[in-house]
Amino acid sequence: ELKVEQNPLFLSMQEGKNYTIYCNYSTTSDRLYWYRQDPGKSLESLFVLLSNGAVKQEGRLMASLDTKARLSTLHITAAVHDLSATYFCAVDEDSNYQLIWGAGTKLIIKP
Amino acid sequence: DAGVIQSPRHEVTEMGQEVTLRCKPISGHDYLFWYRQTMMRGLELLIYFNNNVPIDDSGMPEDRFSAKMPNASFSTLKIQPSEPRDSAVYFCASSRQGLSPLHFGNGTRLTVT
Numbered sequence: 001e002l003k004v005e006q007n008p009l010f011l012s013m014q015e016g017k018n019y020t021i022y023c024n025y026s027t028t029s030d031r032l033y034w035y036r037q038d039p040g041k042s043l044e045s046l047f048v049l050l051s052n053g054a055v056k057q058e059g060r061l062m063a064s065l066d067t068k069a070r071l072s073t074l075h076i077t078a079a080v081h082d083l084s085a086t087y088f089c090a091v092d093e094d095s096n097y098q099l100i101w102g103a104g105t106k107l108i109i110k111p
Numbered sequence: 112d113a114g115v116i117q118s119p120r121h122e123v124t125e126m127g128q129e130v131t132l133r134c135k136p137i138s139g140h141d142y143l144f145w146y147r148q149t150m151m152r153g154l155e156l157l158i159y160f161n162n163n164v165p166i167d168d169s170g171m172p173e174d175r176f177s178a179k180m181p182n183a184s185f186s187t188l189k190i191q192p193s194e195p196r197d198s199a200v201y202f203c204a205s206s207r208q209g210l211s212p213l214h215f216g217n218g219t220r221l222t223v224t
Binding site for chain 2: 035041099104
């Protein structure tokens with residue numbers, strides 16, 4: 001059974017700092033997704049990582065995928081308050097279009 | 112594009128009543144997914160459709176839950192009878208193909224008293 005583990009589950013940080021969220025998964029997959037969810041809102045797609053070594057960047061967020069280590073990271077550079085949200089990673093198991101979701105990392109960025 | 116449209120946004124009902132949630136996917140998307148989100152269990156896939164055909168409903172918790180997709184632009188999730196433990200936010204999502212990211216609707220917050 002595919003498991004997806006995120007850590008940390010909760011992160012409080014100061015503006016201007018850098019930090020990384022980790023997403024580990026238990027079986028081979030080369031498709032990983034990152035989503036953002038604001039409180040009481042829907043989920044918004046951030047990144048789609050489709051191969052080993054894939055790296056994508058959008059503003060202060062950068063995501064990478066290492067399929068050999070079964071690890072994806074979401075790096076936040078010089079955090080700003082607007083990035084406060086819950087971040088989910090999800091893995092596509094066996095190409096059957098069923099995403100297995102991590103529990104989410106709740107990120108709070110203090111001014 | 113209007114995005115995925117769900118209705119109602121909020122639903123409060125009494126235990127035993129029938130609840131119907133509605134979803135209009137993005138035009139041209141072949142896949143439609145129904146998810147449930149709770150604090151305790153996180154995001155759970157209930158069922159998904161491809162070209163209006165249910166592909167996997169193994170996530171549907173009980174026979175009280177049913178879903179239909181009569182055409183490419185409409186899907187329903189029905190709970191009959193509803194129970195307090197069904198209280199959650201129900202999301203509908205669609206995608207163009209399997210590798211594409213999911214586009215989520217705004218969700219329906221269901222409260223069963």
